[in-house]
Amino acid sequence: MRKLGTAVGCVLILLWCLLPVAWIISLSFKSQAAITNGSPGFFPADGAGAGWQNYKDVLDNPQFRRAIVNSIGISLIATLLSVIIATLAAYAIARLEFKGKKFVLTMALAIAMFPVVSLVGPLFDMWRTIGLYDTWPGLIIPYMSFTLPLAIWTLSAFFREIPWELEQAAQVDGATSWQAFRKVIVPLAAPGVFTAAILTFFFAWNDFVFGISLTSTESARPIPAALSFFVGADPFNRPASLLAAGAVVSTIPIIIIVLIFQRKIVAGLTSGAVKG
Amino acid sequence: MSTYTATAGEKARPDTTTPPDSNRAKAENALGRRLVLPAIIVMLIVTAFPMLRALYLSLYNYSLTAPEDKEFVGLSNYVTALSDPLFWRDTGVTVLYMVVTVAIELVIGFIFAMVMHRVIFARGVIRTSILIPYGIITVVSGFAWQFAFSYQNGFINSWIPGMDLQFNWFGETTPAVIAIMVSEIWKTTPFMSLLLLAGLAQVSEDMIEAAKVDGATWWQRLWKVILPNMRAAIMVAVLFRALDAYRIFDNIAVMTAGAVKTESISFLTYRQTIEQFQLGIGSALSVLLFLSVLLIAWLIVKLFRVDLAAARQEG
Numbered sequence: 320m321r322k323l324g325t326a327v328g329c330v331l332i333l334l335w336c337l338l339p340v341a342w343i344i345s346l347s348f349k350s351q352a353a354i355t356n357g358s359p360g361f362f363p364a365d366g367a368g369a370g371w372q373n374y375k376d377v378l379d380n381p382q383f384r385r386a387i388v389n390s391i392g393i394s395l396i397a398t399l400l401s402v403i404i405a406t407l408a409a410y411a412i413a414r415l416e417f418k419g420k421k422f423v424l425t426m427a428l429a430i431a432m433f434p435v436v437s438l439v440g441p442l443f444d445m446w447r448t449i450g451l452y453d454t455w456p457g458l459i460i461p462y463m464s465f466t467l468p469l470a471i472w473t474l475s476a477f478f479r480e481i482p483w484e485l486e487q488a489a490q491v492d493g494a495t496s497w498q499a500f501r502k503v504i505v506p507l508a509a510p511g512v513f514t515a516a517i518l519t520f521f522f523a524w525n526d527f528v529f530g531i532s533l534t535s536t537e538s539a540r541p542i543p544a545a546l547s548f549f550v551g552a553d554p555f556n557r558p559a560s561l562l563a564a565g566a567v568v569s570t571i572p573i574i575i576i577v578l579i580f581q582r583k584i585v586a587g588l589t590s591g592a593v594k595g
Numbered sequence: 596m597s598t599y600t601a602t603a604g605e606k607a608r609p610d611t612t613t614p615p616d617s618n619r620a621k622a623e624n625a626l627g628r629r630l631v632l633p634a635i636i637v638m639l640i641v642t643a644f645p646m647l648r649a650l651y652l653s654l655y656n657y658s659l660t661a662p663e664d665k666e667f668v669g670l671s672n673y674v675t676a677l678s679d680p681l682f683w684r685d686t687g688v689t690v691l692y693m694v695v696t697v698a699i700e701l702v703i704g705f706i707f708a709m710v711m712h713r714v715i716f717a718r719g720v721i722r723t724s725i726l727i728p729y730g731i732i733t734v735v736s737g738f739a740w741q742f743a744f745s746y747q748n749g750f751i752n753s754w755i756p757g758m759d760l761q762f763n764w765f766g767e768t769t770p771a772v773i774a775i776m777v778s779e780i781w782k783t784t785p786f787m788s789l790l791l792l793a794g795l796a797q798v799s800e801d802m803i804e805a806a807k808v809d810g811a812t813w814w815q816r817l818w819k820v821i822l823p824n825m826r827a828a829i830m831v832a833v834l835f836r837a838l839d840a841y842r843i844f845d846n847i848a849v850m851t852a853g854a855v856k857t858e859s860i861s862f863l864t865y866r867q868t869i870e871q872f873q874l875g876i877g878s879a880l881s882v883l884l885f886l887s888v889l890l891i892a893w894l895i896v897k898l899f900r901v902d903l904a905a906a907r908q909e910g
Contacts, residue, residue: 321713328710329721335707336724339781340731342750343739354748359760361750401637408634416620417627423635430638432838434888436861437881440868441645441652444659464641467634496626525732527845528861532869543734547849559742566735573730581723588729588786589793 340570347373347563354559373564383565385537386545390569393455393541394523397462402516405467406508409474410500414483427468435465439532446533453534458541461529466519473518473587477511478504514587517580524573542569646885652878659872672879681863682880686887688772689859693840693891696779700836701829703780704787711788712795729785737849740778741765768856775857778846783839787832794828795821830899834892841891860884 345362353367363369377383412420442461443452451457481504489499530544537545546565549558577584653672657665676682711721728736743749744764752758764770798821806820822829844861851857853866864884868877 325710325713328706329714329717332707332710332721333724335703335781336727336785339736339739339743340727342743343735346739346742346748349748357747359746359749359753361754404633404637407630411627411630415623415627415630417624417631419628419631423631426635426638430642431835432888432892433642434842434861434881434884436842436844436864437649437884438641438645439865440874440877440881441648442641443869444652444874445645445648460637461641464638467638471634496623521730525730527732527734527848528865531848532865543732543845546732546734546738559738559745559748562738563742566732566738570731570735573732574727577723577726577730581719581726584726585722585789588789 343563343566343570346560347567349560349563351376351558351560369560373560374568377561377564377568380549382537382540383542383545383549383568386540386542387568389455389537389539390524390541391572393458393462393539394520396455397459397466397523398516398519400459401463401466401470401519402512404463405470405474405515406512408467409471409478410504410508412471412475413478413481414486415496423471427471430465431468431472433465435528439528442529443532451533453536453539455539457533458526458529458539461533462523462526465526466522469522470515470519473515474508474511477514477587478508481507510583511587514580514583517576517584518587520576521573646882649878649881649885652874653876653882655875657873657875657878659874665875668875672876673883675876676879676883682860682883684856685858685860685863688857689841689843689861691772692776692779692843692859693837696776696783696840697833697837699776699780700784700787701833704784704791704832707784707788708791708795711792725785725788727785728782729789731782733782733845734849736778736782737846740774740781740846741850744774744777765851765855771851771855771857775843775846775850778850779840779843782846783836787836790832790835791825791828794825794832797828798824830895833899834895837895838888838892841888860887 342361348368348370349358349363350367350369350372353363353369358364358367408423411417412423438461446452446457451460483504485503485507486499489503490496494502525543526541527543527547530541531547534540534544540548542565546562546569549562549565654667654669655665656668656672707725711718711725714721744751746752746761746763751764752760752762762770764774802820802824803816806816811819842861843859844865847853847857847859847862848865853859853862858866860880861884864877864880867873867880871877
């Protein structure tokens with residue numbers, strides 16, 4: 320009985336998670352003519368399949384290609400910078416006694432809950448004044464700010480688990496706090512840092528609000544924003560199958576990361592948020 | 596000491612020596628502050644400063660289409676916003692999104708967590724698939740569900756028995772809100788279930804076993820043993836998800852663009868500032884949105900007595 324329940328539960332979870340993904344893949348193989356005429360149903364009807372045509376069209380679209388480059392570049396740079404800064408901060412929080420520790424944690428929490436949309440107005444105005452509007456740094460900076468809380472929390476949770484006696488041993492051997500940090504702790508902390516990097520990358524890759532508000536041309540527009548602007552000739556009948564192909568392309572990096580790092584992501588998500 | 600420095604401190608600059616014990620606390624304090632400083636600066640650049648700027652702009656009649664007409668109007672933008680039925684309608688819709696999605700996610704997420712907790716074989720497969728909705732772009736989820744509900748190219752009408760095949764989900768408020776909620780729930784339930792799974796893992800098996808020996812039914816064990824013992828995890832998950840749901844934007848922007856009264860308060864703010872360039876009233880809305888998120892966070896923490904410090908083992 321109990322085993323049966325678990326098995327049914329597993330099937331339900333798999334259906335829940337994968338059915339919509341299967342749907343968007345299936346949709347991406349419907350031909351554009353079929354979409355225009357209307358083609359209800361989960362799978363492409365006979366003769367309404369498009370083969371790889373939608374993928375070819377999407378990848379031939381210079382705006383979408385540019386959006387892929389923007390998304391990868393901006394997300395990677397934001398991730399790298401955010402994780403470096405968060406590692407320093409999390410080390411201090413997990414390890415050192417200093418005034419203002421509570422303040423940093425509270426601020427990180429407050430920012431994690433910040434309504435992003437309430438910032439886009441003033442940021443839009445500021446970025447236009449100082450020339451960051453519609454540029455890579457114009458997106459990298461907000462991404463860093465909003466991924467730092469998650470990265471700091473995840474990393475400080477990881478850092479608490481590290482055997483710190485090793486650090487003291489290094490200090491007894493004459494290393495300064497900084498050397499102990501760099502030579503002993505960094506190699507031990509690398510897995511946690513890596514997890515924080517994955518979560519940070521997901522955030523940056525997923526962002527939509529900043530992406531549509533702080534860009535106006537393809538020079539910095541990331542994939543989610545590009546997809547939403549990709550309406551085709553007729554705005555009342557969106558090129559669903561083309562969009563689906565674009566959506567699948569944008570999901571491939573996520574699926575690869577999930578397949579390789581599944582264990583690390585789960586550990587990061589749970590250790591960062593709940594320890595009680 | 597000098598005999599050991601050679602190994603650990605080879606590359607050390609000659610002037611860096613371990614501070615004497617009396618200065619250690621001071622040095623640690625200074626190092627701690629130096630290490631967190633970059634994080635504080637980056638977090639403040641994009642939050643505190645723009646928020647102050649929003650506060651300032653909200654007191655002006657300021658439109659980017661006519662910047663030279665900027666004039667101080669005091670609190671009149673707030674009066675305009677708060678006396679507009681649109682503001683209250685959108686706030687109501689947003690609260691509805693938040694309450695319904697979080698409630699459903701909590702139930703489904705808990706069931707998923709129970710299954711993941713028990714499953715022994717295929718654990719990797721389950722966890723990998725549950726991360727896919729978590730990692731997928733919200734905009735993609737919005738498109739997937741919008742097309743799925745579409746009567747022209749979707750499949751949902753034909754999969755619901757007795758459903759009118761021509762039914763337009765996006766023609767009226769209620770079905771459109773349901774479609775948006777489905778996308779939101781699909782995408783965020785995995786996150787909820789992983790947080791709950793972590794809480795579930797911390798409920799002692801001995802306690803459950805003891806309750807079983809004492810004759811407690813499955814239902815009693817769930818309500819009297821398991822749930823009370825993972826209260827902290829549940830509350831943290833609810834707090835995070837509720838605040839996230841209150842800021843709902845992406846799904847609405849993609850699926851309806853706020854049409855048929857599905858607009859959330861975030862979308863209203865976005866429309867005023869970015870689409871209509873009304874930075875004055877838009878900033879007032881930004882401030883109100885910020886205050887309402889604070890209010891909700893405060894309410895949840897007070898009502899449910901969420902102890903974030905305890906949940907994190909923070910002293």
